[in-house]
Amino acid sequence: MAELKLRLQEENFEKTVTVHQDIFIIGRLPQCDLYLPSGGVSRYHARLVKTHAGVWTIEDLGSKNGTQVNERLINSPQELHHGDTIWLGDVSLVVMLHYPWEALATRQELASGGGTIFRNVKQLQQQWIQADSHNGNLVNKDKTIDRLRDLVDIARNLSAAAAIEEIFSQVQQVVFRYLKSIDRLALLIDVTDSGKLVLMNAGTRKISQQKYLLSDDSWISHSICQKVFEEKIAIQTADAQKDERFAGEQSILVKGIRSAMAVPLWDENKVVGVLYADAHLSSYHWIKEGEEELSFFSALANLVASSVQRWLLVEKLKSQEVIRQRLERYHSPAVVQQLIAVGALPDGRLPPKESEISILFADLVGFTEIAERLKPTQIAELLNILFEEMLQEVFAYGGTLDKYIGDCIMAFFGAPEPQADHADRAVTTAMGMLTRLEHLNARHFWQEPLQLRIAINSGKAVVGDVGSSQRVEYTALGATINLAARMEAVCPPGECIVSEDTYHLLSKPSYFQKMGDYRFKGINRLVSIYQTNMH
Numbered sequence: 001m002a003e004l005k006l007r008l009q010e011e012n013f014e015k016t017v018t019v020h021q022d023i024f025i026i027g028r029l030p031q032c033d034l035y036l037p038s039g040g041v042s043r044y045h046a047r048l049v050k051t052h053a054g055v056w057t058i059e060d061l062g063s064k065n066g067t068q069v070n071e072r073l074i075n076s077p078q079e080l081h082h083g084d085t086i087w088l089g090d091v092s093l094v095v096m097l098h099y100p101w102e103a104l105a106t107r108q109e110l111a112s113g114g115g116t117i118f119r120n121v122k123q124l125q126q127q128w129i130q131a132d133s134h135n136g137n138l139v140n141k142d143k144t145i146d147r148l149r150d151l152v153d154i155a156r157n158l159s160a161a162a163a164i165e166e167i168f169s170q171v172q173q174v175v176f177r178y179l180k181s182i183d184r185l186a187l188l189i190d191v192t193d194s195g196k197l198v199l200m201n202a203g204t205r206k207i208s209q210q211k212y213l214l215s216d217d218s219w220i221s222h223s224i225c226q227k228v229f230e231e232k233i234a235i236q237t238a239d240a241q242k243d244e245r246f247a248g249e250q251s252i253l254v255k256g257i258r259s260a261m262a263v264p265l266w267d268e269n270k271v272v273g274v275l276y277a278d279a280h281l282s283s284y285h286w287i288k289e290g291e292e293e294l295s296f297f298s299a300l301a302n303l304v305a306s307s308v309q310r311w312l313l314v315e316k317l318k319s320q321e322v323i324r325q326r327l328e329r330y331h332s333p334a335v336v337q338q339l340i341a342v343g344a345l346p347d348g349r350l351p352p353k354e355s356e357i358s359i360l361f362a363d364l365v366g367f368t369e370i371a372e373r374l375k376p377t378q379i380a381e382l383l384n385i386l387f388e389e390m391l392q393e394v395f396a397y398g399g400t401l402d403k404y405i406g407d408c409i410m411a412f413f414g415a416p417e418p419q420a421d422h423a424d425r426a427v428t429t430a431m432g433m434l435t436r437l438e439h440l441n442a443r444h445f446w447q448e449p450l451q452l453r454i455a456i457n458s459g460k461a462v463v464g465d466v467g468s469s470q471r472v473e474y475t476a477l478g479a480t481i482n483l484a485a486r487m488e489a490v491c492p493p494g495e496c497i498v499s500e501d502t503y504h505l506l507s508k509p510s511y512f513q514k515m516g517d518y519r520f521k522g523i524n525r526l527v528s529i530y531q532t533n534m535h
Contacts, residue, residue, distance in 0.1 A: 007094040024048040040089020168201035189273035236261035265305035352464030357414035358426035365451040367407040393432035415463040423505035453491035457484035486520035500528040
């Protein structure tokens with residue numbers, strides 16, 4: 001029977017709870033078996049039940065926010081598998097199922113129990129190729145040569161496959177050709193390198209069932225696959241329904257699976273997934289030929305592992321390129337490289353977090369009047385030239401472009417990577433912007449000389465991806481940003497002003513002099529403003 005544990009995960013906190021009874025209540029009341037004092041959890045939220053077959057299920061008890069398993073809302077009792085994530089409101093619990101199987105021998109006697117073989121993968125890699133050649137007869141030696149040729153052909157075809165669909169198609173052809181007993185085949189891969197296996201493709205001899213295999217993976221024994229993945233062993237059961245170690249596997253019982261085998265995809269360096277197969281037949285065939293078929297399955301998986309690793313690497317490079325192209329529109333090249341080094345994040349988003357930053361607003365003086373005299377195409381031309389020049393200063397000092405607001409540039413320093421000198425960087429950028437514009441005006445790049453107003457404020461802000469599922473924006477939010485936006489209105493043309501908070505962070509505050517104390521809309525205090533004194 002399976003032992004159930006729940007891993008409670010919260011920010012900076014993790015706790016493991018062992019479920020000791022067959023009926024286990026989770027809720028917000030202290031008398032619940034698992035007390036979760038969270039506002040999103042109902043008083044009696046959900047119930048865990050161990051069935052007579054030893055299967056653990058969860059059902060919602062009419063909670064306000066519902067119960068989810070792997071982000072799917074459940075409406076009836078749901079079977080739990082190792083690695084599942086349960087969501088109760090805003091609280092998550094990770095399911096850990098432990099099967100107290102006995103220590104693995106190199107082989108279990110097939111005549112006993114359900115006829116289950118547990119084998120170390122290394123022991124299987126040469127076995128199928130050798131074809132019992134220890135008997136020394138010529139027939140077996142010829143068979144060994146034939147099998148080596150077959151593996152060379154298989155390896156050649158797999159190396160030519162680029163997409164995961166092509167890889168699986170090659171594997172499916174080989175398995176169904178060599179293993180006549182196999183009815184269904186599945187390829188599971190740890191795509192995110194998190195230890196969580198994902199069904200990538202599945203095949204069956206009955207083409208009519210193909211769509212069903214991919215839409216519902218309940219026919220796969222997830223506990224067998226997880227054990228194979230974690231312990232680098234090959235497992236084959238000749239009759240799972242008679243083996244008490246699989247009594248908790250509802251999928252095996254309900255689907256009538258008698259035989260199943262699974263092998264890890266690895267090349268002695270890293271396990272990247274599992275190759276799983278099952279058959280609807282009696283145990284006689286696999287009692288007789290099971291170990292030889294398992295050794296072939298393992299040898300094949302070893303070849304598949306290399307192809308899958310190559311595919312994962314290509315997908316990672318594609319993902320990094322997409323991330324790079326997106327981020328290079330907003331960040332300096334150095335920051336982009338740091339973000340990619342961290343790796344792809346869940347949902348492709350950078351989660352909002354509080355940071356110490358300096359925010360810069362650079363606005364074109366008199367733009368409304370200028371725009372009145374220009375055609376739309378001329379306005380676009382002006383802003384494109386101006387933004388291209390000004391952004392070079394932002395990126396040169398490790399700044400991040402937040403957005404363009406009409407003729408205004410909003411940029412910040414200190415995120416996503418912390419920068420202790422964010423205030424100095426912002427001020428240096430502002431001085432560079434003003435100097436660049438002077439040079440542009442000297443070259444008469446436009447019909448008339450242009451001027452900027454630049455305002456800088458420093459403090460805490462929430463920085464990260466904000467938006468809907470269709471569109472997100474990497475931005476900074478908070479009172480620090482609001483004050484900087486208000487300050488820009490009192491800045492003299494062609495100048496840079498900073499708040500008192502920014503002024504005290506500067507390594508060379510002498511470049512600024514106090515301009516005065518100001519009140520701004522929505523801010524119930526006087527704000528000291530400092531202006532450059534270098535002119």
